[in-house]
Amino acid sequence: MSKKLIIAEKPSVAADIARALGGFAKHDDYFENDTYVVSSAIGHLLELACPEEYEVKRGKWSFAHLPVIPPHFALQPIQKTEARLKLLLRLIKRKDVDSLVNACDAGREGELIFNYIAQHAQNSKPVERLWLQSMTPQAIRDGFSTLRSAREMQGLADAAVCRSESDWLVGINGTRAMTAFNSKTGGFHLTTVGRVQTPTLALMVEREDRIRKFEPRTYWELEGVFSCAVGVYRGKWFDEKFKGKDDDEHARADRLWDEARAAALQQKCVGKGGSVKEEAKASSQLSPLLYDLTSLQREANSRFGFSAKATLGLAQALYEKHKVLTYPRTDARALPEDYRDTVGATLAMLTGEGVGKGHDEATLARYAPFAHQILTAQWVGPNKRIFNNAKISDHFAIIPTLQAPRHLSEPELKLYDMVVKRFLAVFYPAAEYLITTRITRVEGEPFKTEGKVLVNPGWLAVYGREAQEGEEGNLVAVQPKERVKTDEVVLSEHQTRPPARYSEATLLSAMEGAGKTMDDEELRAAMAGRGLGTPATRAQIIENLLAEQYLHREGRELLPTAKAFSLMTLLNGLGIPELTAPELTGEWEWKLARMEAGEMSRSEFMQEIAAMTERIVARAKTYDSDTIPGDFGELATPCPKCGGLIKETYKKFQCQGCDFSLWKIVAGRQFEAAEIDELLTQRRIGPLTGFRNKMGRPFNAIIQLNAENSPEFDFGQGSGGDGTAEAVDFSQHESLGACPKCGARVVAHGMSYVCERSQGPAKNCDFRSGTIILQQAIEPDQMQKLLRSGRTDLLKDFVSARTRRKFSAYLVRAADGKVGFEFEKREPRTPARKPRATVEKTGSPDAAGAATVSSGRKKITS
Structure with a gap:
């Protein structure tokens, strides 16, 4: 049969x-x-x-x-x-x-x-x-x-194969062409590119470039403190004529850019009476949509620090192993229209009633009241926001299954809890607020105060207090026509900040939304709902960029490396925008959609891809590394060998009169022209941060030119090649203070602040503290404070060697002269919690990430 x-x-x-x-x-x-x-x-x-x-x-x-x-x-x-x-x-x-x-x-x-x-x-x-x-x-x-x-299905089949073969052609030829280009001068310098990977990297390089070039601007804010019959409240001055940011992205209605004007407003209003006008409006907020994979990865990264890859792995385990979640690799945030009965059965499981033994009763107990409420109130009805076939592609939104949870690990339980709460919340009514806006007018100047009161929690009840943190409560009541007094007008100075670096959460959002700003309407429509990559591939794209050393992960931030900047310089210089802009993906999607509809043939599409591939390779063949166009200049300092002019190129700072050159990228760090000028003038620069060893770990070092004018690392260990200490003459060094161990002078020496008795054959003191500790530069004035008072100012840019996260701390001097951390005292979150104030050792200079070699020096070859 x-x-x-x-x-x-x-x-x-x-x-x-x-x-x-x-x-x-x-x-x-x-x-x-x-x-x-x-x-x-x-x-x-x-x-x-x-x-x-x-x-x-x-x-x-x-x-x-x-x-x-x-x-x-x-x-x-x-x-x-x-x-x-x-x-x-x-x-x-x-x-x-x-x-x-x-x-x-x-x-x-x-x-x-x-x-x-x-x-x-x-x-x-x-x-x-x-x-x-x-x-x-x-x-x-x-x-x-x-x-x-x-x-x-022939059109869809052709489009699927064309997409696969096109990615292969561009990825293989682009990677081999760029690798061949970068390997012309010797060695094998793998330089991977891809249709999705490289535009994603371009987003990050563009953001980092804006951060590096950012120049902060000072602005002032005014906050009034007003007293009325029953209490005190605060309000912020604002410009009622402000209509928008125009060309200034930092413009705000409550920002003043002229200190004199701000001070005049302060004097104008302080101590004066004011009138009050209030307006209260009801407002509602719907629950967030159900999760697709990207929104799940985004929120898990923001809440728990899970990487996109880790979230996908957990979701896959919850789907495949535990069978408690539906298929996670989805870009849909809605359910099929015939899924209402299944949803009802899932809610019944979440009540815990009739569920067999062995499940996690404590977990279900958290969800039971909300599942009961939804079923009792019959809130699962026709709703296009939740049940909508038009908003489903290959798969529907991620929701819990009929399988009760059991034996989940802590990370798995965190992710399961996120999905279940989102599932429950989407059926609840909107949260309702009363938003009160109060304008206090003093001498004609407006001050705004806003209050937000939760009237009906709606879906927020599912999340308890965690979704209501930060909500503003009732304002102090002001009677109709009551005059208030301006007790104080606080003038505060602030500075604009550069855009934030990407985290995995924000990068996933940027990848998802790539193409929305395209000028071409057809390409923009083709990218709608797709972006760069798919929910199933975005996590791997980020991991690939990390593995290829285009990115480094620092805490929750992702930082593009010198290799990433170099690749963008190369592709832009070669004139290959197809590999750096989302437009390539948009154009492909538009053409593939035409193919699915039978409006374009497979052979026509592949001929265009082959032509583009040939163009990419031809462009790479046209140039040498010295001829790549870019924003390159000349050094102010002449060549140390021949006195000739030194010009910057794609890979080097190259003398035009002889063979002297310096590599632009050393140990993963790219040198700026000003730094090379200083190195050539002083024959020494540093300590510098941002170097990376082969394991990707950061280290700091001094760079100096040796007798042959070749650069080499000097880690400031102060020892000779045979391990014996060299005598150092500190008589011309400026004293920063008295050594806490022996009372002699402390001076700056290489990578450290050291006691003058710590060097030479007759050394009898071992006091040493790094000039850079955990990537935080310790300036001489801070060392002076430490030696004089036993404590520096609060320093805010330490980076944990373990978690790679930034933290703030004071450096303090212990009774035995050792230097350690004292952490900032914080207000307790609850009365039972005590503020933390502990002292920990900073460790040796190696804690700052400095690599060490026996001689203290290492020649730089590339």
């Missing part, structure tokens, strides 16, 4: 199909009855490979072998899932299987997964397409009654 083989994308979907159709016997990794065999892939089982005759091994990449545009693409199994591929091949080739049903996810990637399997199996049997947007049993049965033909 002939049978149909149904191939789903994931094992869970195969199991759902078997349950919906009924009558199946379970085998190892497939189900079978008299009519069907049901099995599944495990995501992608095959990937594109370069045909063997076109393959060139890494280390031998050169322009002679580029571009690589093979006439056909080979497929190779993905090693970790090869066993599943072999099973599907056996099932496809069974004699009793006379046709196939593609039951992979309803979208471009699902089409690609199935077609690659069929291609690899050299399948000639008829294929039909199951198209599902809901996984309820009835939706599955309905889907099988309306199977689509392979002809109907």
Whole structure:
């Protein structure tokens, strides 16, 4: 008897199909009855490979072998899932299987997964397409009654293959071309690029460039302190004529840019009477939408510091291992319209009633009151904000399943709790507020005070107090026509701040929203809802950028490295905007959508991609590293060897009269022209921060020119090559204060502040403290304070060597002369908590991240 083989994308979907159709016997990794065999892939089982005759091994990449545009693409199994591929091949080739049903996810990637399997199996049997947007049993049965033909899906199949092959062509040729370019001068300098990876990096480099070039501006704010019959309240002065930021992104209605004007307003209003006008408005706030993967990753990073990769891993475990969440790799934030019954059953599970033993009763107990309320009030009704087929693509939003939680780890429980609370909150009514705006007018000048009172918590009840922190309470009441007195007008000085560095949360948002500012309306529409990458790939893109040393993670911040800036300089200099701007993705999406609709052929699209690939390689062949255009200048200091002019190029500071040159990037740090000028003039510069060792850890060092005018690291250890101490003459050094151990003078020496008796053969004191500690520069005036009073000012830019997070602390001198930290006293959050004031050792100069070598010096070769 002939049978149909149904191939789903994931094992869970195969199991759902078997349950919906009924009558199946379970085998190892497939189900079978008299009519069907049901099995599944495990995501992608095959990937594109370069045909063997076109393959060139890494280390031998050169322009002679580029571009690589093979006439056909080979497929190779993905090693970790090869066993599943072999099973599907056996099932496809069974004699009793006379046709196939593609039951992979309803979208471009699902089409690609199935077609690659069929291609690899050299399948000639008829294929039909199951198209599902809901996984309820009835939706599955309905889907099988309306199977689509392979002809109907040809446009989608072509678009899927074109997207895959195009990414391969651009990634392989771009990476090999840029690597070949950077390796011209010797060595192998891997320089990876990609359609999504490189525009993402461009976003970060552009932001970091703005931060570096940012010049703070001073502004002033005025805050009035007003007294009325029943108490005191505060209000901030604002400009009623302010209409917007115009061209000044830092402009605000409550900011004054002229100190004299601010002081005049202060004098004008202090001690004077004022009139009060109030307006109260009701306001409501709907709950946030259900999670898709990107919003889940974003919030988990903001709340718990989870990386995008970690969040995806936890969500996958909750889906695959514990089966308590639905499929996480989704970009949808709505549910299918036929999912109301399933939602009701899920809410019933969350009440804890009728759930079998062994589940986490304490966890369900937290959700039970809210689940009961939703069911009792019958809040699960038709609602396009929640149930909307038009807002679903391959998958629907992430929600809890009918499986009760048990044996979850702490991180898993945190993520599960986020999803369940969001699921419960979306069915609750809006939160209702009363927002009061009070304008106090003194001598004609307006001061604004706002109060926000929660009238009805609505969905906020699900979150308890955590969602209400920071809410402003009632204002002190002012009677109608009451005059208030201006007790004080506080004038405060502030400075504008540069844009914040990207965290994973904000980078995910930027990737998701990339393309929204495009001028081309068609490209902007093509990028809508897509952005750079997909929810399933964004975490890996960030991890790839970290692995390739384009980014470093510092606490929750992501910092582009010198290698990232160098790549942007190269691509911009070569004139290859396709690899740095989201427009490439937008153009591809627009053309692929036309292909899906049958308006563009696969061959036409691939010819355009091949032409673009050839252009990228040709541009890279056109230039040498010395001829890459960029914002390069000349040094003010002449060459130390010949006195000639030194010019900056893409890779070096190069003398125009001889062979003298200095690399721009050393140990992951890029030198500025002013720093090279100082090095050439003084023959020594530092200590400098920002170097990275091969493990990616930061260190600080002094750079000096040796007798041959070659730069070398000097870590300031003060020892000779044989390990014996060198005698140092400190007589010309300025004293910063008395040594806390022996009373002699403390002076600056290399990377440290040292006692003058700590050097030379007869040293008898070991006092030493770094000029840079945990990436915080300790200026001489702060060392003077430490030696004089035993304590520095509060220093705010220490970076923990363990967590990579910034922290503030005082440096303090202990009774035995050792230097340590004292942490800032903070107001207790609760009366029971005491403020922290502990002293910890700062450690040796190595705590600042300085690498050490036996001689204290290390030649810089590149």
